[in-house]
Amino acid sequence: MTYDTVSKSDRLRLLLAEKSVTKALGAHSALTALLVEEAKFDVVWASGLEISAARAVPDANILSAVEVLDAAAQMAEAVSIPVLADCDSGFGNVNNVIHTVRSFERRGIAGICIEDKLYPKLNSFAEGPQLLAPITDFAGRIHAAAVERSELVIVARIEALIAGQGLDEALLRGRAYAAAGADALLIHSKSPEPAEVFAFRDNLDVDIPVIVVPTTYHRVTIAELAEHGFAMAIYANHVLRSSIRAVQATAARIAAEGTTANVESELTPVSEVFRLQGLFDMLKNQECHESVGREIAASVEKGKVP
Template structure:
């Protein structure tokens, strides 16, 4: 008997609803909470972001447990469903099975696995990108779907054929096979600065499964255009991470160069705003309510 999870249900309903699902890449609880505050529909627990926070390459260096712990923190920090970037599934079908069980029981709404070899390279790495066979990846998808207990838990299959320069036909063939194997959605990825190959793929897609894109390299393609094309989900996977690095760098550089933090005080948030994000006012309210109660 299948069980249900509220956040998985929210994500599943979003995939079935009209309009573009806007997903923010996050790397910690703070970035997840700010994404919710600014109107995103879901969180992408970014493998790049989580790796960057620990200053290691996005190349399967961290363990599944480390990625899961980071995703759980994001999940607990906001009310949005979390989609976890799970690389190539951390190994073979047995690793995928364990991964699904762990992520699902932890309250994560869905996961995304990609058809690259393990360990993987980040898609924007300029070294050769190696993919597993279509059948091997279909086996991972089937194993994942057999392992899940929550009927609404979402499995996104990420197709890296365009990243690996294998062409449109290979990308389409793989994507169609992944849907037949049980994938709930297809993430088609590209690192071309022009959106042309993504547009071509989307226009040729005639399978009844939602499409997910990551417009990092082709930001000229707006949300309105993606929706008109029929794309269901757009993931802004690393913009918050890149913005954070720049902001922190600029702040520290200013302090050192000016021998004071005075120059940047007007450009940064107040400590009160940090307290508000941390829900310090709610903490104080609870203390007031509790202190009114008679001692027991």
């Protein structure tokens, strides 16, 4: 079996089962997802933070499930690699999770990630209350997702370390969510060092892929993650953060200098924008079909119906 002959969900499942660390990069639009694919990442992470920031609203369940779905689906349509969508806490209770699973699967999303916090959630790195859902409640959400999906990959995100509840609580939740039917666990941490996620992986006594998001412990390497047996690393918000800095720098220079003369050489050529949009392929296809149309019209005029 090869990746080209299976669905995107099964491809994601196969990637999670590999011994090497699968690499995912965050995106917030069809264009950024395409750039992720062209950079040879394995998976697009449809980032809740990035999607919210692209709409200039906080990552705190301000956007509706439909708005997040539309953004993720546009990414899925633009790329051939799997899209794993950040679905916050599932947009509500068990019933909302069931609707989320059905909706995202219909739109071609390979997998969804749901975190064990109360709705509405707050971004894990934001100052403010990080309120965990009871294990019974969240295990029910994961079970509902696992039962209702056809092939969709279900990732259960554990926020116990973010909420200051410690390793034992994180391990307890991991075991529960695996038993409820999760395909993978995501252990989240805001520590500047990877020690606590290493401890989680080393002490987890369940055979299930484990995903990490090395945002704050950014010095960790893929080799180190592989040594501890992690299945995937998600670089969740780097596309957004690098884009913001680039736009700020370019805008400031144009405003200060009153000309684009000194920035033009640093910008992406318009021809590259056209390529990413698929303009050249579109024009080629247009000419092909119009050429056939001209041939058909000429044959008809001569009384030779093809």
